[in-house]
Amino acid sequence: MTALRQTLLRIFLLTLFGACSFLLPAQNIEIQDQSDKPLEEKLVYTRQNTFNVAIHSRGFGAGFKLGRIKNINLTRNWEAEVVSLRSLKEIKTLNLSTYNTRPYVYGKLNYVYVVRFGYGEERRIFGKPYWGGIETRWTYEAGASLALLKPYYYYVVNYQSDGSGSYYETIEEQTFSPGIDILGKGSFIKGIAETRPSPGLHASLGLSFEIGKTRTRVHAINIDVKAECFPLGVSIMDSERNKRLFVTFMLSYNWGKRFNKY
Numbered sequence: 001m002t003a004l005r006q007t008l009l010r011i012f013l014l015t016l017f018g019a020c021s022f023l024l025p026a027q028n029i030e031i032q033d034q035s036d037k038p039l040e041e042k043l044v045y046t047r048q049n050t051f052n053v054a055i056h057s058r059g060f061g062a063g064f065k066l067g068r069i070k071n072i073n074l075t076r077n078w079e080a081e082v083v084s085l086r087s088l089k090e091i092k093t094l095n096l097s098t099y100n101t102r103p104y105v106y107g108k109l110n111y112v113y114v115v116r117f118g119y120g121e122e123r124r125i126f127g128k129p130y131w132g133g134i135e136t137r138w139t140y141e142a143g144a145s146l147a148l149l150k151p152y153y154y155y156v157v158n159y160q161s162d163g164s165g166s167y168y169e170t171i172e173e174q175t176f177s178p179g180i181d182i183l184g185k186g187s188f189i190k191g192i193a194e195t196r197p198s199p200g201l202h203a204s205l206g207l208s209f210e211i212g213k214t215r216t217r218v219h220a221i222n223i224d225v226k227a228e229c230f231p232l233g234v235s236i237m238d239s240e241r242n243k244r245l246f247v248t249f250m251l252s253y254n255w256g257k258r259f260n261k262y
Contacts, residue, residue: 047261057088057249062081063079064081080116080117087240109174111188112150113148114146116202134209145202150194155184155185204225224249226247226248230243
């Protein structure tokens with residue numbers, strides 16, 4: 001039994017020595033490959049500016065980030081974005097009783113767009129391997145929000161009567177009471193002067209997956225969950241007036257560059 005153990009130990013040591021002998025040349029080759037990289041791939045950068053387009057559970061949007069790279073594990077960002085905000089109860093319908101009608105959302109009160117300003121950080125979880133791949137980071141951000149509520153108008157049939165009989169005309173208004181004949185949604189321009197603000201706060205937490213092939217260019221896919229509160233309320237649908245809390249899930253694509261400002 002002792003002889004068998006010694007034999008197995010010798011086989012293990014020979015295998016380990018052979019593996020080390022095989023890996024060491026490969027490591028030397030990799031060091032040589034790193035030295036062949038261009039200068040811009042070896043520099044340490046301090047700034048990172050990106051743009052993004054996003055789709056989320058209540059709409060879509062776009063924004064940008066001005067970043068400061070503090071070290072290899074931490075980047076701090078000042079962020080701004082504009083997103084649309086829809087109700088989950090919105091259902092488009094069409095008046096099939098007449099011709100030349102437009103789709104509309106019955107019961108909708110306002111278009112809502114949210115402007116956000118915030119401060120956030122990215123912290124590295126897993127670095128990118130030397131052969132390339134994906135770098136993973138935690139992202140978190142908080143700041144101020146401003147919801148802009150623009151009234152949603154309808155084209156409706158207004159029935160009138162005079163001494164010679166009855167007639168009707170098409171007008172734009174917000175009325176959607178039962179029995180009214182709606183022909184479709186009104187012009188987006190209608191009601192712009194009536195837009196009103198509703199301030200609020202937001203915070204988000206997510207993951208960023210850096211897929212760029214070079215250190216000077218940023219290409220990342222972000223997944224975030226965002227909570228947003230408007231103390232004065234936001235009314236999108238008649239059935240959800242003055243809703244204060246919104247939780248959304250966002251998927252965004254970020255692109256930009258890293259550089260030094262001399």
